[in-house]
Structure formats: C-alpha cells, structure tokens
C-alpha cells in the first residue's frame with residue numbers, strides 16, 4: 001500500500017459497512033433514512049475533530065457530505081432489497097450505539113487523513129489504490145468516486 005493509506009481505507013470501509021446495521025434499525029423502527037439534524041451534528045463534530053487533528057476544518061465539509069450521501073444511498077439500497085425479502089433473522093443494533101461507533105470512526109478517519117496529508121497531497125495512484133480497496137456491498141461506483149474526489153479538497157490546518 002502507498003504510505004499511510006492503509007488505515008484510511010480500512011476505516012472508510014468500516015464506516016460504510018455500518019450502514020447495513022443502521023438500515024436494519026431504521027427498518028425495524030420505521031424511521032426514515034435521512035436525518036438532517038443528525039447530519040448537522042456529525043458535520044459539526046467532524047469540523048471540531050479536523051481542527052484538533054491539524055486539518056483546516058471547513059475543508060472536510062465536501063468529504064463529510066460525500067460520505068453521508070454514500071451512507072444514505074447504501075441504506076436505501078438495503079431497504080429496497082428487503083422490501084421483497086426481509087432480512088428476518090438479523091437482530092438490530094441500537095442506533096445510539098451505532099452512532100457512537102460512526103463518530104469514533106470519523107475521528108480515526110480525520111487523524112488518518114492528517115497523517116497522509118503530512119506526507120504530501122494525494123496522487124492519482126493513491127486514489128486508484130483507494131478505489132480498489134473500497135469494497136462495500138451497495139456502494140455505487142458514482143458514490144465511491146464522489147467520496148474519493150472530495151478527499152483531494154482536504155487541507156492541512158495553519
């Protein structure tokens with residue numbers, strides 16, 4: 001792997017894999033996928049963690065939006081699949097627990113990004129390598145591209 005991209009790809013996959021669990025909870029509790037107040041809270045937390053990790057806080061906004069858009073799209077695809085054949089045996093994990101895990105992963109993501117950017121800007125090979133590593137069920141090629149493109153907008157803090 002190119003330097004310091006390993007943990008970035010691992011944590012990105014972990015965050016997107018959790019979307020199946022989130023969708024399971026929402027299906028059981030008849031909750032909508034999109035929760036805009038929650039997205040605001042996630043974004044605010046990400047800016048604070050970005051600043052603490054040594055990144056320019058606003059520069060992570062497009063990345064966080066792309067991640068949350070990908071996360072919602074993954075959930076919608078699960079819910080569409082379960083419409084005709086419910087995932088009956090699966091026991092839902094509490095949404096509050098899942099959200100704590102998501103916030104913890106975001107913190108790790110921002111730290112990994114800081115480490116990576118200290119070694120230099122993302123090169124085309126880095127993006128290609130990451131693209132091959134991101135393999136989560138129900139993640140579309142377009143959503144993956146948007147997440148990867150937004151990575152290049154992240155800047156070190158001053």
Ligand SMILES: C=C(O[C@@H]1C=C(C(=O)O)C=C[C@H]1O)C(=O)O
Nearest residue numbers: 022033034035038039042068071
């Ligand atoms: C993951 C969730 O679903 C959606 C995606 C979010 C995210 O990726 O952080 C946040 C809020 C929701 O719009 C959630 O509700 O926690």
